[in-house]
Amino acid sequence: MDAGDADVALGSALNCALEDSDGGAKVESMHADAEDVAVRSTILLLKRVGEIPSPDRMSNQKKIVVCGAGGFIGGHLVADLRRQGHAHIRAVDVKPFGEWFQKFDDVENKVLNLQEKESCEKAVERCALVYNLAADMG
Numbered sequence: 001m002d003a004g005d006a007d008v009a010l011g012s013a014l015n016c017a018l019e020d021s022d023g024g025a026k027v028e029s030m031h032a033d034a035e036d037v038a039v040r041s042t043i044l045l046l047k048r049v050g051e052i053p054s055p056d057r058m059s060n061q062k063k064i065v066v067c068g069a070g071g072f073i074g075g076h077l078v079a080d081l082r083r084q085g086h087a088h089i090r091a092v093d094v095k096p097f098g099e100w101f102q103k104f105d106d107v108e109n110k111v112l113n114l115q116e117k118e119s120c121e122k123a124v125e126r127c128a129l130v131y132n133l134a135a136d137m138g
């Protein structure tokens with residue numbers, strides 16, 4: 001899989017249905033090329049921060065997924081979601097756990113390479129909301 005295919009796989013796998021107040025679904029898409037994925041992710045984060053559903057409005061079966069959770073900002077986002085009372089959080093990063101800035105025992109932590117379609121699908125499985133802070137820093 002080349003970089004272009006990985007971008008398409010990431011974009012398509014991160015199309016995730018978000019629950020809205022009346023139980024319907026609203027679709028958020030993230031289609032970005034490798035060069036601007038960090039910028040678009042940050043913009044998405046800034047747009048969505050005020051719209052995180054309260055813990056009592058989130059389905060028990062659905063998770064909030066933070067891609068890039070092993071990084072500085074991603075780790076702080078996971079910590080803030082926990083402080084807000086969210087109990088169903090999945091933290092995803094390509095780095096081994098020993099290199100994560102923060103890791104929480106009460107969070108579902110996964111090491112996944114989001115350049116692979118199958119890993120993207122695992123990352124967003126049964127999700128309600130995705131924050132993509134993942135970026136290839138190499």
